[in-house]
Amino acid sequence: MSGNRSTALFLTLMLTVAIGLWGQQLKEVPANALKRGDPAPPLKFAVMVQGPSPVDVNWRALHGKVVILDFWGTWCAPCVAGIPRLNELTSRYRNQPVQFIAVGHENPRKVAWFLKKRPIDAWIGLDTDLSMYKSYWAFGIPYTVIVDRNGMVAAVLNPKDMNQAVIDDVLAGKTPVYPALPANAYWNQETAAEYFLKLGQEEPPAQ
Numbered sequence: 001m002s003g004n005r006s007t008a009l010f011l012t013l014m015l016t017v018a019i020g021l022w023g024q025q026l027k028e029v030p031a032n033a034l035k036r037g038d039p040a041p042p043l044k045f046a047v048m049v050q051g052p053s054p055v056d057v058n059w060r061a062l063h064g065k066v067v068i069l070d071f072w073g074t075w076c077a078p079c080v081a082g083i084p085r086l087n088e089l090t091s092r093y094r095n096q097p098v099q100f101i102a103v104g105h106e107n108p109r110k111v112a113w114f115l116k117k118r119p120i121d122a123w124i125g126l127d128t129d130l131s132m133y134k135s136y137w138a139f140g141i142p143y144t145v146i147v148d149r150n151g152m153v154a155a156v157l158n159p160k161d162m163n164q165a166v167i168d169d170v171l172a173g174k175t176p177v178y179p180a181l182p183a184n185a186y187w188n189q190e191t192a193a194e195y196f197l198k199l200g201q202e203e204p205p206a207q
Contacts, residue, residue, distance in 0.1 A: 074114040
């Protein structure tokens with residue numbers, strides 16, 4: 001019963017946080033937002049919850065693979081709802097040169113607590129200082145960046161628009177077709193970072 005109560009409280013917190021963050025949405029797409037054809041910014045993980053050591057997760061090591069960066073948070077309801085689909089795609093491409101990385105920002109204890117209830121099959125890296133969230137313009141989670149085999153950005157999109165056709169096109173070196181992100185998919189970097197840092201320091205609910 002206590003477990004159900006803590007989960008209910010956590011879901012309530014997710015909704016409350018999401019409502020508070022909607023005010024950070026922008027009215028125009030930032031001129032310097034990441035776009036197709038840009039070199040992918042560096043990968044800087046403080047912790048890898050699943051996958052190799054952080055020092056081994058870099059573009060040199062991943063050269064030749066299509067890399068799908070899925071930015072998420074345990075408190076983000078659409079992110080949580082998209083986990084089954086992410087797991088399905090991860091399984092589908094398991095034997096192909098495609099690497100899925102779920103990019104979180106919260107402390108490892110909170111993420112570990114969450115994963116016991118909702119496993120994620122991809123690598124999971126934590127960007128606790130938000131350097132990647134800033135360089136990838138990824139505060140409007142859920143948010144996905146697909147990087148091609150040569151380390152160039154192939155797509156910036158909502159993960160609900162990421163499908164097999166998009167991934168297959170990037171694998172084949174073709175230009176994928178997908179809906180462009182609207183302005184409200186981008187958030188004010190400074191104020192959103194304050195929220196994310198605060199949320200990232202929170203401990204998981206008591207068991």
